[in-house]
Amino acid sequence: MELARRGDEDAFAALVRSHQDQLYRVALRMTGSPSDAQDVVQETLLQAWEHLPAFRGESGFSTWVTRILINRCRNLHRARRPVGPLPEGDQPAPGMPHSPAADTLAVTAQSRDAVRRALLALPLDQRAPLVLTTFAGYTFAETGRILGIGESAAKVRAHRARRALATTLQEWR
Known part of the structure; x- marks a missing residue:
């Protein structure tokens, strides 16, 4: 963590590798869209990298970066208010055998x-x-x-x- 705070890109990459799957799962459940979740995670990690020198360590990196993620999800939600019902799942083709x-x-x-x-x-x-x-x-x-x-x-x-x-x-x- 300290190396990443001092600008070591390899150290930050190691932090990203250890947290990106968890961040994606949270983002997916918050946004409901795989592409939005990927975008939010990318924006979150970019913002984390940019603000890492200011990270005070009062909480763990996971807590800090997840807070950034939640804020990014809120921003996305504000920008895109749902306008209608979510699409239903695909229907089976007529005449297809069922088991x-x-x-x-x-x-x-x-x-x-x-x-x-x-x-x-x-x-x-x-x-x-x-x-x-x-x-x-x-x-x-x-x-x-x-x-x-x-x-x-x-x-x-x-x-x-x-x-x-x-x-x-x-x-x-």
């Missing part, structure tokens, strides 16, 4: 898609704590630091998000 395994896979894919759409329907202040704690494995304390809120606020927002997600999924049944 029990294919039906099970289709139900699983539909369930995953429903969770993805319900997650994206959550307000960002609820989606972020849920994604960070449930999908990215951060503690509530780390989530609070990433989002600039207290640990208890992170717990409350994640709990509200889980309830809203369950309600939305129940309504869609």
Whole structure:
């Protein structure tokens, strides 16, 4: 970390390699789009590199860079308000044979898609704590630091998000 702060590109590249997959997973769940997630991660890493000399080390690099990522996701969300429903999954071609395994896979894919759409329907202040704690494995304390809120606020927002997600999924049944 210290070498990267002093401008060592190889040291920064090592940090990127160890964090990029986690950042992408968070960005994908926050944006719902692989291309947007890639863009957000790229912008995040560029911003991290540019501001690395100012990193004070009061939190871990992972917490700091994830906070940048969440802020980039918020900026993207503000720039692109959803204008309509998300597209539904592909429908099977008429006349294609079905099997029990294919039906099970289709139900699983539909369930995953429903969770993805319900997650994206959550307000960002609820989606972020849920994604960070449930999908990215951060503690509530780390989530609070990433989002600039207290640990208890992170717990409350994640709990509200889980309830809203369950309600939305129940309504869609």
